Amino acid sequence: MSRLFGSVRARATLGATLVVAVALVAAGTAVVLSLRSNLTGEAGTQAERSARAVAAELAVRTPYDKLSGLDGDDGPVQIVDEDGRLVAASDDLERISGTATADVTPRPANPDGDDDDDDSDGDDSGDDSRGSDDSGESLEPGGIARETTFSNGSATIDGDAEDYRFAAVTVETHDRGRLTVHAGAPLAAEHSAVRTALTVMLIGFPLLLAVVAGVTWLVTGRALRPVEGIRREMAAITASEDLARRVPEPATHDEIARLARTTNETLAALEASVERQRSFVADASHELRSPIASLRTQLEVAAAHPELLDLEGAVEDTVRLQHLAADLLLLARLDAGERPAGARVDLAALAREEAAGRPGVTVDAEPAEVSGSRGQLGRVLANLLDNGRRHARERVTVTVRREGGSAVLAVADDGEGVAEADRERIFERFVRLDAARSRDDGGAGLGLAIARDVAVRHGGTLTAGAAPAGGALFELRLPLAGRE
Structure with a gap:
């Protein structure tokens, strides 16, 4: 395993796959978040539209039992008074969370159980008074707040439980004071789209990564094939010590081709250097042989016939041999890179x-x-x-x-x-x-x-x-x- 991941091909494949994986995860996360944000925004817009429709009916004194938005077809609706009491809700609403109250059964605003649909003599303060919503916005009777607040929650209507995006809109009525309308729009489309996107990513990303890894493995293998050829030829040259051989040069103009040409140039220089060294050794041996042979001959003659000793010639051969040895020593030091x-x-x-x-x-x-x-x-x-x-x-x-x-x-x-x-x-x-x-x-x-x-x-x-x-x-x- 360590040998496999020690290769350039494996490291390149692993690196490319990791980079693509990180990019895919980042892109997928961005897509899911954007999709969720857009669909949640659309649900919020739908909920706000429903809440404002109900608020508009309340602003023109429509009785609670005549409100068109309470049939539950467009989602759950709650109407809450200033004291936080539920005064009206959608039909068949069984459970709700994420709004101002979890009540699903309306409670009348007065002990007599009136819906306060008609003006009463004892409470006409709503006719002329002005109020403000929680944001400080001043409202005339019959006015609807411009600001809408949103929240997420869930509700069960006629046995069907779903997640909803709720919009809350405040309305100042003529006869019932300030009311807040909570209307919800289902988030089923958002959940479905996000689940579909996640499923596609969980299936598609591994397949895409497998394709990236396979393509990278093949491409790097093809690109590095000349390098392996160079390595094998260099190993053969080392084993055979035949410096006349050359590595194959690919017919490309990339870094590997330049590497092959540089390697061949190095081999050529090394071959020339070795040949020059061999020639130098051969010539040096030949040059040394003559004075040594001459000196030996004179010494052998002198040993047998002392009277025939050519002392002057022996000294000349010795001096010439000394000079030649000094020259060879200096050349050896120069070849070794001795700096002056x-x-x-x-x-x-x-x-x-x-x-x-x-x-x-x-x-x-x-x-x-x-x-x-x-x-x-x-x-x-x-x-x-x-x-x-x-x-x-x-x-x-x-x-x-x-x-x-x-x-x-x-x-x-x-x-x-x-x-x-x-x-x-x-x-x-x-x-x-x-x-x-x-x-x-x-x-x-x-x-x-x-x-x-x-x-x-x-x-x-x-x-x-x-x-x-x-x-x-x-x-x-x-x-x-x-x-x-």
Whole structure:
């Protein structure tokens, strides 16, 4: 179960279903409340219409037994006097609640049992007096209050019990004082509509949620199918260690297609890196084999014939082996992402220091400080000068200048130069353009590769071009200190 709900597909389906469920419940609640409010309002309007019809008859002195609204056809009606006594009610009214009184049997307003239908000599105060209803509204005799009060209750008429919406209207009569008419309208339509709506929701909502869950499950499954293909292919690549394989790229333009392309680009970069590492190890082994073999041969000869020991050659092979080991160690540190130190280095002073003691090297430099490792930058300059001296006819020129936010160190020679097609290849490791040149004269082909790697690690560039004198020109560009 935990594995099932740990999948993106299951979580997406569950999330979509929950969101739709909350939306449906909120919408259903709003619909039911609105429906109930509207139908209750309609029942209230009907009840008010009945109450005002009875009040209008009372205002024109209609006797209680002549009132048309007391037949019970339009709902229960009660008429209450100022003292809260029931003076008239619908026929066959058996029980009532929610009005001013629960009485269902009228009680006359005087001891003689008169309905006070006719004017009496002893009580004509209602002819000229003015009163006010509970809201403070002043009423003339025969006037009906504008305000209507509503309440909910129930009533039983001729054995049928129902819920009703009651409206209460006050009328000032000429002969019977102030009366309040309570008339009810049935809420059966409201209850029926609400029950129907709830039934539809209870049946329809689960079905709709099932449809939403099913559609979401299918859509997310279809959308995530390429991801599963990518995962399987990556698992196969990991198991086989075959970096030449690629994950399938869907023919879409969405995030999954971009993920597949990025994954393939990563695999391509990783494959190139591994191939470069293998080539580096193979070339390093080959380069190390020669001085080690030469040194071993000389030592074996010396062991058998001490008088034949070539001490100078052994020292040269040892020094060359030492330089090659140092180059390989530096390249390994650079490949591992070693960050240079943040010291300030004056390239002009560094150029003069490296050029000192080298015949044919001239320096034309203005102060230009950069941030980095003095040892590594000195190694770059030394490698460039060594390369220039090997190919120059007579002289090598070093210039340092400030250009915008960069310091530019240029090393130019007057040799034959580098063909344009080879100006990038010479920065590859173990590359020597002159295949006939011996390793003793030309080194292992790591100097320019180290120089470029150091330049990149310092946030700069190292490029090869043509010098004004016709030879090679190497330009090292580094950001000035404080402008990195």
